[in-house]
Amino acid sequence: MSDILKYFRQDRLPHIWCPGCGHGTVTGALVRAIARLKLDKNKVCVVSGIGCSSRAPGYLDFDTLHTAHGRALAFATGIKLARPDLKVIVMTGDGDCTAIGGNHFIHAARRNIDITTIVMNNNIYGMTSGQYSPMTPKGFLGTTAPYGNPERTFDLCKLAEAAGATYVARGTSFHAQMLIDLIEQALTHRGFSVVEALTQCPTYFGRKNKVGGAVELLEWIKERTVNAKAAAVLPPEKVAGKLLIGELHKNPQPEFCDEYDKIIAQVQRKFEGFRGGVRGCEQNSD
Amino acid sequence: MPSAKLMQGNEACTIGALVAGLEFYAGYPITPSTEIAELCSEELPKVGGKFVQMEDEIGSIAAIIGASLTGKKSMTATSGPGFSLMQESLGYASETEVPVVIINVQRMGPSTGMPTSPAQGDVMQARWGTHGDHPVIALAPGNVKECFDLTVRAFNLAEEYRVPVIVLTDEVIGHMREKVLLPDWEDVKVVDRARPTAPGGYRPYEADLDGGVPLMAPFGQGYRWHVTGLFHDETGFPSGKADVADRLLRRLDRKITKNEKVIRDYVTESVEDCEILVVSFGSSAMSALSAVRRARREGVKAGMLRLKTIWPFPDEVLKDLSRNAKAVLVPEMNLGQLAYEVERTVGCRAPVVRIGKVNGDLFRPDEIHDKIMEAAK
Numbered sequence: 001m002s003d004i005l006k007y008f009r010q011d012r013l014p015h016i017w018c019p020g021c022g023h024g025t026v027t028g029a030l031v032r033a034i035a036r037l038k039l040d041k042n043k044v045c046v047v048s049g050i051g052c053s054s055r056a057p058g059y060l061d062f063d064t065l066h067t068a069h070g071r072a073l074a075f076a077t078g079i080k081l082a083r084p085d086l087k088v089i090v091m092t093g094d095g096d097c098t099a100i101g102g103n104h105f106i107h108a109a110r111r112n113i114d115i116t117t118i119v120m121n122n123n124i125y126g127m128t129s130g131q132y133s134p135m136t137p138k139g140f141l142g143t144t145a146p147y148g149n150p151e152r153t154f155d156l157c158k159l160a161e162a163a164g165a166t167y168v169a170r171g172t173s174f175h176a177q178m179l180i181d182l183i184e185q186a187l188t189h190r191g192f193s194v195v196e197a198l199t200q201c202p203t204y205f206g207r208k209n210k211v212g213g214a215v216e217l218l219e220w221i222k223e224r225t226v227n228a229k230a231a232a233v234l235p236p237e238k239v240a241g242k243l244l245i246g247e248l249h250k251n252p253q254p255e256f257c258d259e260y261d262k263i264i265a266q267v268q269r270k271f272e273g274f275r276g277g278v279r280g281c282e283q284n285s286d
Numbered sequence: 287m288p289s290a291k292l293m294q295g296n297e298a299c300t301i302g303a304l305v306a307g308l309e310f311y312a313g314y315p316i317t318p319s320t321e322i323a324e325l326c327s328e329e330l331p332k333v334g335g336k337f338v339q340m341e342d343e344i345g346s347i348a349a350i351i352g353a354s355l356t357g358k359k360s361m362t363a364t365s366g367p368g369f370s371l372m373q374e375s376l377g378y379a380s381e382t383e384v385p386v387v388i389i390n391v392q393r394m395g396p397s398t399g400m401p402t403s404p405a406q407g408d409v410m411q412a413r414w415g416t417h418g419d420h421p422v423i424a425l426a427p428g429n430v431k432e433c434f435d436l437t438v439r440a441f442n443l444a445e446e447y448r449v450p451v452i453v454l455t456d457e458v459i460g461h462m463r464e465k466v467l468l469p470d471w472e473d474v475k476v477v478d479r480a481r482p483t484a485p486g487g488y489r490p491y492e493a494d495l496d497g498g499v500p501l502m503a504p505f506g507q508g509y510r511w512h513v514t515g516l517f518h519d520e521t522g523f524p525s526g527k528a529d530v531a532d533r534l535l536r537r538l539d540r541k542i543t544k545n546e547k548v549i550r551d552y553v554t555e556s557v558e559d560c561e562i563l564v565v566s567f568g569s570s571a572m573s574a575l576s577a578v579r580r581a582r583r584e585g586v587k588a589g590m591l592r593l594k595t596i597w598p599f600p601d602e603v604l605k606d607l608s609r610n611a612k613a614v615l616v617p618e619m620n621l622g623q624l625a626y627e628v629e630r631t632v633g634c635r636a637p638v639v640r641i642g643k644v645n646g647d648l649f650r651p652d653e654i655h656d657k658i659m660e661a662a663k
Contacts, residue, residue, distance in 0.1 A: 012523065041510060042507070042508040043506060045505055047352070057512070058512055058514070058524070061510055062510055063510055063511060064510075064511075064512045065355065065505075065512075065514075066512070066513065066515065066524075067348065067351075068515060071348040071375065074340065074344065074348030074349050075351060077338065077340070078310065078312060078348065078349030078350055078355075079352040079353065081310070081349070081353065082309070082356040083505065085506070086506045103341050104341065107340075107341040260331070260336060260338075263331050267331050267332050268332055268333070269332055269333070
């Protein structure tokens with residue numbers, strides 16, 4: 001336990017999440033993965049947007065950045081490209097990542113920039129008290145879907161893969177050990193990695209939809225998922241309508257910052273010791 | 287040796303940025319600012335810097351804030367529609383005190399407007415575009431050389447006060463080519479943000495409550511600090527307490543108001559005895575100056591105040607110069623934005639005449655000259 005606690009800003013605890021919320025489980029899984037990899041605290045930067053999930057970095061003892069709604073990946077892109085030696089992790093939610101931040105998500109994936117994105121998908125906007133999100137299943141209730149959500153959801157993992165992410169996995173707060181493994185794999189992958197973590201919001205999603213409290217919601221998550229490896233050998237009727245969990249896509253590709261560094265190596269002028277004040281800035285000079 | 291070169295304003299902005307220490311550029315193509323992005327994409331990797339073309343202007347400003355947090359001087363360039371998209375995170379940079387430079391090459395709006403025509407319609411957007419009271423500095427170059435000078439200054443002010451600084455040029459200033467005498471880079475004053483010396487006991491937002499600027503640690507150097515757009519106390523962590531919010535916002539505001547005298551920058555001509563004072567900036571001021579000089583030759587006591595700093599607005603300077611004025615004329619390529627500030631400042635001492643031009647054309651000197659002669663009657 002002590003090797004985990006050292007990654008927390010313990011003076012910032014307790015956290016603001018509701019009793020039974022799954023975000024602590026996901027945050028715990030991230031910290032356990034970091035502890036396993038023995039990452040240097042001074043070389044990790046955690047970035048978030050807005051929402052319940054995005055409060056997580058405030059409790060973690062790294063350089064942490066709580067940004068504007070949907071923009072975590074764009075801020076993180078600046079940090080990573082400016083300091084490629086840092087391990088940059090984005091913690092985001094289903095609304096933050098797939099609605100307002102959708103464009104940054106697909107473009108970060110397309111660039112294959114070395115950022116690990118953990119999407120805490122609780123199928124609802126929690127911070128603003130229960131509106132439907134792009135990840136609220138069709139027919140489910142939210143405060144802005146009083147007659148049932150008429151919209152379809154994204155398959156976030158397929159979206160990530162199609163956009164160019166080179167590591168994609170789905171875990172859940174029920175399968176906590178598997179989630180640690182998946183995040184560990186994502187952190188060691190060089191390129192854009194995504195772990196969608198299905199998690200529970202008993203306060204709004206569970207209550208509004210009469211699914212129950214945290215325990216019932218965890219059961220619900222368990223029932224609607226099936227391990228990707230098992231699914232490969234199960235009869236189709238046992239897999240139909242279920243979300244696959246586990247490692248879903250891995251396809252190492254050249255990473256964006258590495259590619260940019262190759263350009264620098266080609267064009268950088270070779271004189272030594274210059275700083276801003278003595279730069280050659282002649283246009284089209286070479 | 288200072289070197290003479292023929293170049294356009296957008297080029298001069300880029301060179302100024304590089305000389306000031308630009309290391310990171312993120313942007314999205316938009317007319318009439320695009321040359322800045324193109325030149326940065328070419329020049330930055332040569333000096334080990336980074337360029338990225340983001341998916342939109344929202345992402346662009348977010349990326350430069352992120353890069354600035356690692357200690358790198360960062361910039362973006364845009365025009366009206368893109369500047370509108372940047373507003374939310376411009377407020378984020380103000381609230382979190384992250385230095386960034388935004389070059390806004392103004393074009394005719396609203397909306398898509400006339401993308402290749404000049405305008406000065408973003409004066410108020412530069413000041414009040416993001417929600418909430420917030421500190422911001424806006425500089426307005428009046429020729430190509432000043433694009434170089436004021437971009438350097440924009441970086442220096444951003445670093446010194448930890449605020450976003452906006453360089454408000456326009457399509458004419460951006461695309462006009464002039465002979466420019468650039469200084470030796472060694473002679474250019476470059477300011478870097480004040481940094482803490484060691485992580486122990488670092489309180490990221492601790493500063494004199496009367497407009498003090500806190501020390502800024504770069505990410506990735508062991509300080510492990512927290513940055514949030516929520517109101518926060520000296521530790522950087524969020525607080526919902528009324529006194530914490532009040533204290534922070536007043537300090538942020540005082541950073542600029544307290545230093546207005548140092549930040550302000552302007553040029554005057556023939557103001558000593560002037561009765562007709564013309565107040566202008568940017569490309570409008572080029573035509574205005576020509577009109578003022580002609581009126582002088584014709585015996586009218588006309589004078590000129592050209593603002594190089596628009597925000598903070600130099601109240602005191604204008605009050606002083608307008609003391610004996612019979613009229614104050616404000617030619618600008620909008621329907622009266624700088625004029626609001628001039629009216630507020632001049633009060634009832636003299637009538638303020640708005641000369642707004644919004645057809646996408648630059649002022650002709652005679653249009654302003656006619657108004658000077660009318661006011662002098």
